[in-house]
Amino acid sequence: MGPSMLSEFRTIFQEKTDHTFPVPLSFWKGKGFHPLGYMCSCVPTALLSLSPFFPVRIQGSSSHDTYLGDAHLSHVACSYTRALFESALQGDWDELEGWIFTAGCDHLRRLKDVLEREKKIPFPFIFDIPHKHSKQAHRWFVSEVTNFLNALEKSFGCVIDENILNESIGVHNELCTLVEELSALRNSSSSPISSPDFFRLLRALDQIPRYMSIEILSEIVTGQKSKKQTEITGPRLIVIGSIMGDENFLKAINEWGGNVVAERFCTGDYPVYSSIELLSDPIESVVNAFFRQAMCPRMMETYSNRLSHIITLIEAKRIDGVVLSPLKSCDLWGIESALLLADLKKHHIPVISVGREYNLSGERQLQTRIEAFLEQIGSR
Amino acid sequence: MSQLLHLLDNIKSPLILWSYWLINWGKILVFVLKIGPLTAIKGLREYPWLKILLQVNHLHLRLSKGRNGRYLLATAAVLSSVISGVTEFIEETLTSSGEMVLHEDMIPPEILRAMGLKPFMAELLGILLPMIDSHAVENYIDRCEAEGIPADLCSLPKSTMGLILSGHVPLVQCILSSNLPCDGGMASYALITKELQKPVFYLDIPYDFQSGRAITYFIAELREMIHWLEIQTGHKIDWKKLRRILENRNKMVALELEIWEMLRQKPAPMVGEPIWLNHLWSFNVQPGNPASLRLFRKVHRWTYKNFKQQKAAVREEKYRAILWNPPTIHFIDLFNWAERVYGVTLLIDSMSYNRLPYVDTTSNDTMLEGLARIIMQGPMARHTRGPAENYIGDILYLYETLQLDMVWVAGHIGCKSTMALNSMLREECRQKSIPLLIIEYDLSDPRIVSHERITGQVDHFMESVMEAEKLS
Numbered sequence: 001m002g003p004s005m006l007s008e009f010r011t012i013f014q015e016k017t018d019h020t021f022p023v024p025l026s027f028w029k030g031k032g033f034h035p036l037g038y039m040c041s042c043v044p045t046a047l048l049s050l051s052p053f054f055p056v057r058i059q060g061s062s063s064h065d066t067y068l069g070d071a072h073l074s075h076v077a078c079s080y081t082r083a084l085f086e087s088a089l090q091g092d093w094d095e096l097e098g099w100i101f102t103a104g105c106d107h108l109r110r111l112k113d114v115l116e117r118e119k120k121i122p123f124p125f126i127f128d129i130p131h132k133h134s135k136q137a138h139r140w141f142v143s144e145v146t147n148f149l150n151a152l153e154k155s156f157g158c159v160i161d162e163n164i165l166n167e168s169i170g171v172h173n174e175l176c177t178l179v180e181e182l183s184a185l186r187n188s189s190s191s192p193i194s195s196p197d198f199f200r201l202l203r204a205l206d207q208i209p210r211y212m213s214i215e216i217l218s219e220i221v222t223g224q225k226s227k228k229q230t231e232i233t234g235p236r237l238i239v240i241g242s243i244m245g246d247e248n249f250l251k252a253i254n255e256w257g258g259n260v261v262a263e264r265f266c267t268g269d270y271p272v273y274s275s276i277e278l279l280s281d282p283i284e285s286v287v288n289a290f291f292r293q294a295m296c297p298r299m300m301e302t303y304s305n306r307l308s309h310i311i312t313l314i315e316a317k318r319i320d321g322v323v324l325s326p327l328k329s330c331d332l333w334g335i336e337s338a339l340l341l342a343d344l345k346k347h348h349i350p351v352i353s354v355g356r357e358y359n360l361s362g363e364r365q366l367q368t369r370i371e372a373f374l375e376q377i378g379s380r
Numbered sequence: 381m382s383q384l385l386h387l388l389d390n391i392k393s394p395l396i397l398w399s400y401w402l403i404n405w406g407k408i409l410v411f412v413l414k415i416g417p418l419t420a421i422k423g424l425r426e427y428p429w430l431k432i433l434l435q436v437n438h439l440h441l442r443l444s445k446g447r448n449g450r451y452l453l454a455t456a457a458v459l460s461s462v463i464s465g466v467t468e469f470i471e472e473t474l475t476s477s478g479e480m481v482l483h484e485d486m487i488p489p490e491i492l493r494a495m496g497l498k499p500f501m502a503e504l505l506g507i508l509l510p511m512i513d514s515h516a517v518e519n520y521i522d523r524c525e526a527e528g529i530p531a532d533l534c535s536l537p538k539s540t541m542g543l544i545l546s547g548h549v550p551l552v553q554c555i556l557s558s559n560l561p562c563d564g565g566m567a568s569y570a571l572i573t574k575e576l577q578k579p580v581f582y583l584d585i586p587y588d589f590q591s592g593r594a595i596t597y598f599i600a601e602l603r604e605m606i607h608w609l610e611i612q613t614g615h616k617i618d619w620k621k622l623r624r625i626l627e628n629r630n631k632m633v634a635l636e637l638e639i640w641e642m643l644r645q646k647p648a649p650m651v652g653e654p655i656w657l658n659h660l661w662s663f664n665v666q667p668g669n670p671a672s673l674r675l676f677r678k679v680h681r682w683t684y685k686n687f688k689q690q691k692a693a694v695r696e697e698k699y700r701a702i703l704w705n706p707p708t709i710h711f712i713d714l715f716n717w718a719e720r721v722y723g724v725t726l727l728i729d730s731m732s733y734n735r736l737p738y739v740d741t742t743s744n745d746t747m748l749e750g751l752a753r754i755i756m757q758g759p760m761a762r763h764t765r766g767p768a769e770n771y772i773g774d775i776l777y778l779y780e781t782l783q784l785d786m787v788w789v790a791g792h793i794g795c796k797s798t799m800a801l802n803s804m805l806r807e808e809c810r811q812k813s814i815p816l817l818i819i820e821y822d823l824s825d826p827r828i829v830s831h832e833r834i835t836g837q838v839d840h841f842m843e844s845v846m847e848a849e850k851l852s
Contacts, residue, residue, distance in 0.1 A: 074799035076532065103587035106563045106764075110800035113768035117804055128587040131559040131566070136600045137584060143593070300559060300582040303570045329532050329796060331564035338528035339570055353528060 005193065005201040005220055012216045013208075022207060025056065025095035033209050034156060036098040039084060040108055041243075041266040042129050042296060043100050044286045046172035046276055047148060049210045050164055053156075056096065057206035057267070060245055060358055061087040072114050073107075078329040079358040080243050081107040088115055098123035098155075100148075104298055105332055123155050131300045133291045141287045149283075165282035171210045172276060178217040179205075179273040182224060186261055187317055190229035195239070195260035196247035202267065234259035235377040236318055240310065240340070241265050241325035241356075242333040248360035253323065256367055257374045262317045264295070264310060265325075297336035306336075307343055314349060321377045323370070324353040350377045393448040397441070400456035404437045404463045411467040415474055423474045427548050432509050432516050433470060436463050439512055442713050443653055446720040450682035451693035454654035461675045462661050466508070469665075472498050478551040481613070482576070484569065486560035486758050487583060490629070490667055490751060491606060494622035495615040500552055501665065502572065503565075506539035510710040510824045514831070517824050520546060529571075534794035535824040536706075537568035544575050552576065554612045556605065558583035561760035562797055581608045588766055589756040598752045599745075619744050625668030626739045626747055632662060633737045635676040642687040643727050643782055647697035649686030651725040652715055654679045656707065659732035664759065696851060698723030702778050704730045704771075705790040705798055706760065708819070710826045711834055721850050722842050727782050733774060734762040764797045771801050772808055779814055786815040786846065792823040817841040 003011075013021040025035045036048045037058040048055035060083025068089050069082025087093065099121045101112045112126060127144055130137035149160050179202070186193050201220070205213040237258045239250060243266040250260050262268075276289040295306050314322070322344055326333035337353045344351040352373040354366060412420050424430050440459040447455055472480070481492055485503040492499040509516035517535070520542025525531055527545060529538060543549055555578050557569040573580045583601050586594040606617050636659065642649050658679055662672035686693060701724050708714050718724040735757050739750025755761070763771045775787055787809065791802060802818055809816040819837050822828035842848040 072800075072803045074796075074802065076793060076796050076799045078796075106797040107800070109587070110768070110797055114800060114804060117768075117807075126587065130586075131584045132582050134584075134604070136597060136604075140586070140593075140597055297567060297570070298563070300557070300566060300569070300584070301580075303574070326530070328530070331530075331533055331562070331796070332567050334530035334533055335564070335567040335571060338530075339574065341528050355530065 004197045005224070006197065006204060008220050008223060009201055009204050009216055012219050013212075016212065016215065021204065025093075028054070028209060029095060029097070034097045035095065036100055036123075037093055037096040038100040039111075040102040040104040042102045042104050042290070042294065042298070043127060044145065044290055046169050046286055046289075047145065047165075048100065049172050050152075050160060050168040051171075052158075053098075053152075054209040055206070057203070058084060058093055058096070058099075059087065059203070060084040061090065061092070062246060062359055064357075064359055064361055072118065073110060076329055077110065078107045078242070078327045080245070080327060080330075081111040083245060083358050085111060085115060089118060096122065098125065098152075101126040103128050104296070105330070107330070123151075125151055129290075129298075131298060133294075133299075133301070138287060138291065141290065142283055145283050145286060162282055165286075166278065169276050169278060169282055169285055171214070173278075175205075175210055175214050175217065176273045176275040178214065178221055180275070181221050182217070185221075185224055188229060189236075189318070190231050191261075192227045192230050193224060194254060195263060196251040196254065199244070199247040199250055199263070199268065202273075206267075232259050235320035235374055236261045237321050237323055238262040238264060238310075238313060238317065238319045239268070239323045239325055241323075241337065242327035242330045243267055243358070244325075245358040246360065249325065249356060252360060252363060252366065253370055256370050258321075258323075258370065260323075262313060262319065264313065266296075297332040303336070303339060307340065310340065310344075311347060311349075319349075321350040321352070321373065323373070324351060325356050326353070328355045328357060389448040393452055396452050396456060397444050400444075400460055401437060401440055404440055404460055407460070407463055407467060408434060408437065411471065415471055419474055423470070427473070427550075429505055429509055429516070429543075429548060430470060432513050433466055433505075436466050436508075436512055439712070443657075443716055445713075445716055447652075447716075448695075449691070449693075450686050451650065451652070451654070454650060454658075454679045454682045455652065457675060457678050458653050458658045458661070461671060462657070464671060465661060465666055469504070473500065473550050476500075476550045478553055479613075480550055480552045481554055481556060481609070482549070482552040482572075482578075483556040484558055484560070484565070485664065486558050486565070486761055487556050487755060488664060488667055488751075488758065490622065490625050491602070491609075491617065492556075493625055493668075494619070495606075495609060495613070495617050496621075497609070497613060497615055500550060502544075502549070503536055503540050504665065505543060506536050506824060507706075507709055509539075510826075511712045514710040514826045517542070518827065520548075521825055527571075532794065534562065534564045534792070535822055536794075537564045538794075539824055541568050541571050541575075544572050549576075552578060554578050554609070555580040556583070556609075557581070558585060558755075560585055560755075560758065561764050562795065564794070579612055581605050581612075583755070585756055585761065585765065589761075590766065594756070595749065595752055598756055599748050602748050602752055602755075619747070622747055623741045626741050626750065627668075628670065628673050629663075629668040630738050630741070632668070632673055632676045635680040637737060639680055639683050640728065642683050645687055645690070646700070646783060647692035647694070648700065648725055648727055649691065649693055650679065650683035651693045651697075651727055652719065654683075656703075656726065656729045656732050660707075660759075663732075663735065694719050694723065694725045696723040697725045698851075699785040699846065699848070700725055700727055700782060701786045701788050702726070702728050702730075702733075702775070702782070702784060703788045703790060704763075704775055705792055705795065706731055706823060708790050708821060708823075708834065710824050711821075711831045714834065714838075717835060718838060722838075722846075722848050723851055724786075724842075726788075727784070728778065730763055730774070731759040733778065734759050764795070768801055768804055771798065772805055775805065776808065776812070776814075779812075784814075786817060789816065789818045790823075791818040791820045793820060793828065794822060815841075815845050817845070 517539035740746035
């Protein structure tokens with residue numbers, strides 16, 4: 001299989017910076033960048049890529065123990081928000097210069113409340129994102145974006161004009177095009193790119209300034225194109241569901257005989273890395289793109305669109321089976337998964353739903369279920 | 381003299397209790413005769429929950445237990461009004477031939493009524509049935525979970541979805557929903573819409589709904605909803621009718637505010653169901669209805685008389701409490717029990733303490749603005765959406781204003797939003813030395829936490845924190 005993409009990433013990163021990845025955020029701050037943290041894919045990250053800012057996806061603690069999160073947010077909060085809280089309280093994200101929240105779901109809203117009470121948060125901003133797409137919802141989101149940009153200007157003493165916004169969208173699109181190219185390479189039945197590898201690469205890209213992500217990714221994409229194709233066996237799977245903390249879930253499925261070739265969750269290739277169509281007004285461009293791309297079950301009217309999108313993906317990527325994986329306690333994905341389970345079955349698509357936590361746990365039980373599912377696909 | 385009054389109360393109480401009991405059965409009998417026995421039998425076959433609803437009079441006996449005087453009268457009157465409302469609801473359901481509009485409980489029915497439409501509040505049965513029979517919605521919860529809906533979802537949307545999946549709802553022409561009050565409630569409408577295969581309109585309420593921008597946004601949402609309903613149903617809104625409903629509603633509000641004001645007196649002149657159940661039913665199910673207004677007038681009159689005479693609703697009021705979050709609907713007797721065992725009186729709850737008082741009825745625009753504010757600050761919406769201050773601020777305000785001795789929170793395990801707020805509330809209460817009881821339970825499923833375990837939590841709190849002794 002050759003070196004993983006993350007190893008390549010590390011090598012290129014070291015060549016370019018003389019430092020070993022990962023570097024602390026203070027490294028970038030020393031170079032004049034302002035890292036802005038976000039934790040929900042509904043945040044328009046193109047706006048966080050305005051130079052000298054860059055978006056950093058805040059990740060939860062990789063530990064299964066979330067004592068502080070459990071105590072403050074309760075055990076019924078999803079493990080993602082508890083892990084985020086744990087990580088934040090341990091000081092993992094103290095170098096961030098801004099925290100961009102969304103009213104994305106009940107858990108994230110409460111995370112903001114509790115976190116702000118326990119810790120001084122620099123530049124806390126909450127995007128009040130509509131739950132539907134209508135003319136006035138569109139106008140509402142435009143004013144949200146405008147408010148955000150005004151707040152950014154006021155707090156950081158910078159000037160943001162149309163040119164800067166267009167430039168930022170350009171940078172965002174450049175990165176998205178590269179991710180899309182890399183993602184397309186996975187369509188081949190003998191692609192050397194594994195799902196865990198892809199996942200880890202995206203996570204790494206989420207921690208550095210966009211210009212650096214583009215430089216490194218273009219080298220990786222060129223390298224991957226010339227890589228030897230390897231025949232990979234096992235049913236081609238897509239994993240759909242809530243956010244994922246590490247690649248272990250994907251890795252485990254592959255080890256148990258599956259072959260994850262596509263993902264549809266927040267830290268997979270969708271929807272953060274989707275290009276923005278440039279219109280005459282950059283804010284309109286960002287808002288339009290959001291409504292076109294928003295695929296989170298928090299959007300009230302678009303279940304059938306999400307289902308169609310998934311079916312299209314299944315056909316395009318020649319998927320043999322679907323693994324639905326909602327986070328426990330995630331009401332949005334919990335209900336969405338039940339609906340998808342029924343609808344995909346109606347389309348005669350093999351599907352399984354396995355509730356999981358943010359970081360992989362309960363492997364044995366999971367293994368039994370996944371193996372049984374793979375056998376079921378194999379016997380078709 | 382006081383002993384003589386006690387004696388008189390003791391003679392009058394059974395009379396009040398049993399005369400209301402007879403009146404209530406009379407109402408139910410008249411209703412059955414009105415719709416005709418055949419329709420009733422057909423209804424019982426189509427809607428198995430009817431059997432439970434028709435036992436609503438049991439609530440009267442349970443909730444009146446140990447009460448006397450005007451408190452008993454008010455409790456009985458509220459229950460009797462609920463029974464009338466239930467029969468009207470059943471009649472509308474049974475005589476409907478597909479013209480009802482299914483609406484989420486967060487969208488009050490004033491606009492639908494003003495359009496001459498018959499509302500079917502989807503969550504109403506999930507709230508009402510467990511009040512009458514604790515186990516009433518277990519089958520619906522199980523039905524929902526069998527479809528793959530996670531067990532950790534709130535049991536109210538689960539029971540509502542279960543009802544829909546079981547086909548135990550009437551044919552409706554369209555659906556109204558919103559992003560209130562929580563993710564689970566909102567997302568449940570994806571399943572409901574899919575199952576019923578009817579057009580749906582979703583109202584979107586912004587996160588920070590207190591801002592002027594949010595109000596403007598939401599008024600436009602309401603306008604769009606009315607326009608959509610007019611197209612879907614062919615019914616036009618009658619603004620004069622809406623004004624009449626809202627004017628009545630305003631009168632109810634005026635009476636309620638005065639009642640709340642009188643609650644500040646120690647001991648309280650009225651507590652329990654005449655406050656919370658009255659509000660829950662009258663403002664959410666039948667706002668602006670002449671019957672609701674009459675009920676409020678009665679409760680106000682009795683409260684005022686007690687207030688003037690400095691008479692306590694509960695003879696031995698030892699502790700004054702509020703209940704936050706929806707009431708323990710599968711164990712609705714909790715406060716009647718607490719009243720008798722510890723002298724704990726429930727002054728108000730979060731489901732009552734929410735909506736902005738008056739709607740300006742001078743123009744169509746002002747009426748819509750008033751309704752927009754009402755919906756955005758509706759039960760649960762005001763406290764569980766938006767920032768944490770919305771939840772905690774009201775509790776602290778009421779603690780001071782009503783001179784409370786303690787705060788009770790119905791810690792519904794399926795409510796992720798409020799469960800996450802409880803650590804903040806605990807901290808606030810600790811700093812202010814406010815005794816706080818968070819009851820761990822499930823809203824409508826007694827299999828999760830039994831009645832005994834709920835009273836056990838109360839006993840533990842009363843003994844260890846309040847150092848209270850049982851009255852009997």
